[in-house]
Structures are given as C-alpha cells and as structure tokens.
Amino acid sequence: MEGRKNSRTTSRDGTSSTEKRRAPSVSLAQHAGGFDPDLGRLLERVAGLAPRIRKELPIRRDPATTRNVYGEQQLELDVWMNDLFVDALRDSKLVAQVASEEMGHVKEVGRGRFSVVLDPLDGSSNVKSNNIFGTIFGIFDRKALPARGTDLFAAGYLIYGPATTFVYATRTGVHEFVQGGDVHPDEFALIEEGIRLPPKGKLYGIGGHRDKWTPEVKAFAGELERELMNLRYGGSFVGDFNQILHYGGFFAYPAQVDKPAGKYRLHFESNPIAFIAEAAGGAGTTGTERILDVAATGIDQTVPTYVGNRDLIERFLSRF
Ligand code: AFP
Numbered sequence: 001m002e003g004r005k006n007s008r009t010t011s012r013d014g015t016s017s018t019e020k021r022r023a024p025s026v027s028l029a030q031h032a033g034g035f036d037p038d039l040g041r042l043l044e045r046v047a048g049l050a051p052r053i054r055k056e057l058p059i060r061r062d063p064a065t066t067r068n069v070y071g072e073q074q075l076e077l078d079v080w081m082n083d084l085f086v087d088a089l090r091d092s093k094l095v096a097q098v099a100s101e102e103m104g105h106v107k108e109v110g111r112g113r114f115s116v117v118l119d120p121l122d123g124s125s126n127v128k129s130n131n132i133f134g135t136i137f138g139i140f141d142r143k144a145l146p147a148r149g150t151d152l153f154a155a156g157y158l159i160y161g162p163a164t165t166f167v168y169a170t171r172t173g174v175h176e177f178v179q180g181g182d183v184h185p186d187e188f189a190l191i192e193e194g195i196r197l198p199p200k201g202k203l204y205g206i207g208g209h210r211d212k213w214t215p216e217v218k219a220f221a222g223e224l225e226r227e228l229m230n231l232r233y234g235g236s237f238v239g240d241f242n243q244i245l246h247y248g249g250f251f252a253y254p255a256q257v258d259k260p261a262g263k264y265r266l267h268f269e270s271n272p273i274a275f276i277a278e279a280a281g282g283a284g285t286t287g288t289e290r291i292l293d294v295a296a297t298g299i300d301q302t303v304p305t306y307v308g309n310r311d312l313i314e315r316f317l318s319r320f
Contacts, residue, residue: 025189028166028177032154035170038094039139039154042114043168045092046137046156047188049084050164050179056080057160061127069104069300070265075127078102081120081135089116097145099299101268106145106299115140115147119268122157123236132239134159138272146299149271149292156276157238165191167242169279174245197282201248201309205233205240207263212256216287216319223315224250237264241273241307245280250312255287255304262286262304266294270305283313287320 028047033040060076068074082102086109089095094112099105101119116139123133134157141153156168164179166188174195177188204224206217213221225231229249234240237253244251253264264270274284274291284291284307294303306316 027184028168028188028190031175031177031190031193032168035172038113039170042089042092042094042139043154043156043166045088045094046085046135047158047166047177047179048186049088050158050160050166050188051186052084053081054160054164057127068102070101074102075121075124077127078121078124085118085120085135085137099145099267101265104300113142114153115143115145117145117267117272119265122238122269123234126234126236126239131236132159132161132234132242133236134161134238134242136238136269136272138267138275146267146296146301148296149266149275149294150290152271152275152292155272157242157272159238159242161239164188165242167195167245167276169276171279174276174280195245195280197245197277197280197309198248199309201244201250201312202230203232203243203247203249203251204229204308205231205243205249205251207233207253208256208259212258214255214257216316217252217254220250220316220319224312237269237273237305241277244282244308245276248309250306250308250316252306253304254306260304261302264302264305266291266301266303267296267299270303274305274307277307281310282308283310285313285317287317 029040029044032043062076064074064076064079066074089098090109095114097115098107099117118137122136126133136157138152138155140147154170159165166177175193176191178191179188240251270291277284286303
C-alpha cells in the first residue's frame with residue numbers, strides 16, 4: 001500500500017474528477033485497522049470527535065476561569081476539548097491511562113492496552129484570530145505513563161483548518177486523511193499514504209524571541225535565510241509542523257538564554273511530532289539528544305524542540 005494516493009486527491013494524471021469520484025476511497029478506520037484492528041478502532045473514535053469540535057468552535061471562544069499546570073490561561077475550548085477526548089478514550093474501552101497538557105497528571109480511565117498522551121487544543125492563541133490549530137496525540141501500547149517517546153506505538157494529529165485533516169504515523173509510515181465527501185461527509189478518507197519529507201526543505205520557522213535565541217540558533221537561522229528558505233511561523237506547532245511535512249524544512253521552538261528547557265511539552269507536543277517526523281524520514285532533536293530518547297521524568301517536562309529534514313537537523317547539530 002506504500003505511497004498510494006487516494007483517488008479523491010487532486011491528481012496530475014489527467015483523469016476527470018467524475019472518474020475520480022467513482023473510485024472507492026480508503027477510510028481512516030480501514031487503513032489503521034489494517035495495521036492493527038484496535039488502533040483502527042481507537043483512531044476512528046478520536047477522528048469521530050471532529051464534527052462536534054467544529055460545531056463548538058464558533059461558540060466556545062471565551063477564556064475559561066482556569067489556568068493549566070504551566071500557568072497559562074485556558075480557553076473554554078481547551079477545557080471542553082480535554083474532557084471530550086478523555087471521555088471518548090475512556091468509552092472506547094481500549095485505553096488504560098490518559099495524560100494531557102490541560103490536566104497535568106496521569107488519569108486512570110480503564111483497563112485497555114493503550115496509554116494516550118495528548119494536547120487537545122494545540123495553538124489556542126489562534127482561536128481568536130481564526131488561524132490554524134489542532135489536536136496532537138501519542139499512543140503507547142502496554143506502557144505506563146509517563147513513557148519515553150521511543151516507546152510510542154503510534155502518534156498523530158488533527159488539524160481544524162479550512163479542511164479537517166488527520167495525520168497518523170506508526171513506525172512504518174505517515175498517512176494523511178481528509179474529512180468530507182459526497183457519500184460519507186463525516187468520514188476521513190485517505191489523501192496520501194507513506195508521506196516522506198520532501199528531500200530539499202523549502203521552509204523554516206523558529207518560535208520565541210530572536211534576541212533570546214542561543215548563539216547556535218541565531219547562526220543557523222542566518223544560514224537558512226541566506227539560502228533563501230521561506231520563513232513560515234503560524235503560532236501552532238501542529239500547523240507549523242504540517243507545513244514541514246508537506247514542503248520540507250526546519251522548525252524549532254528553541255532553547256532561549258532565559259529558558260534553556262524551551263517551551264514545548266515533551267509528552268504532549270515534542271514526542272508525538274518527533275515520532276511523526278522520524279517516520280517520514282526526518283529527525284527531531286533537543287540540541288543535545290534525540291527527542292524520542294529523552295528520559296521521562298515527569299509529565300510536565302519541556303524540551304527545546306528542533307524537527308525537520310534529517311540533513312538540516314544534522315547541520316544544526318554540527319554547530320554545537
Ligand atoms: P497550546 O495552545 O497547547 O498552549 O500550545 C501553543 C504552543 O505550545 C505551540 O502550539 C505554538 O507553536 C507555541 O505555543 C506558540 O508560542 P508563541 O506564542 O510563543 O509563539
């Protein structure tokens with residue numbers, strides 16, 4: 001199945017759109033279920049929440065009265081989405097533990113084989129401005145949380161953009177799906193299977209403040225600028241990484257001189273995305289070690305995060 005593009009994809013092969021619509025599409029549940037039936041069921045549950053989430057987006061736009069464990073003001077949507085995902089994972093009967101950026105602790109939800117880590121709403125500051133945000137998740141098989149990224153069984157994300165897309169990865173590949181269509185509007189259909197980072201990265205993006213970047217980050221950013229790579233920074237890791245997945249390049253929320261441990265949450269953001277980057281042929285580093293190798297010492301750890309094409313990550317590391 002490697003490298004397949006669904007017939008609903010815009011293609012360059014000259015076939016008409018009517019012909020394309022008639023060809024059978026592969027659903028997310030079928031695809032992931034072919035890899036592991038329980039994974040198929042779990043991902044179908046997760047993706048099945050998207051229509052409810054999209055319906056609530058215009059309504060739940062206000063700040064909540066609470067802050068998360070990182071001291072950040074939560075949105076009503078952060079809290080609501082967290083509960084929605086936790087309840088769905090519990091109801092699936094496939095999950096034992098859940099931990100999320102919004103809870104700050106590990107929650108026992110049943111006796112299933114999976115443990116799930118998630119950032120229910122990644123890019124919450126983009127809600128107000130109607131820019132890209134999404135949900136990031138990582139799935140462990142029979143592992144207690146917190147666990148090391150290298151033990152992930154699968155990872156993925158949803159993007160609530162102009163279209164709702166779903167990307168999932170296992171160690172053997174990264175696959176993308178889009179929601180909608182004439183026949184099953186709520187279903188996710190395969191767009192591209194076995195995605196690889198394009199060999200020549202086009203984009204770069206670096207979060208934080210240039211004045212606070214470490215000398216290695218400043219120097220490398222200068223190098224990428226001189227090579228005329230295009231700057232893209234959108235304020236949501238999931239959206240920014242998704243661009244790297246499709247166009248190739250380098251994305252970082254780096255160590256800063258006043259924040260050496262960076263901003264991104266190891267378990268909820270950096271590990272799942274580094275897992276996807278590696279499964280697509282790329283790499284992820286903290287600047288001192290592979291992200292997926294970082295020892296799991298606490299559920300609220302943060303790490304400097306650099307992901308993207310392997311050659312760019314290696315060039316960046318050669319500066320240390
Ligand atoms: P949350 O919305 O889950 O808090 O995550 C936001 C985030 O960690 C990441 O998605 C963005 O890339 C980054 O913060 C944006 O940070 P800046 O506001 O400093 O650019």
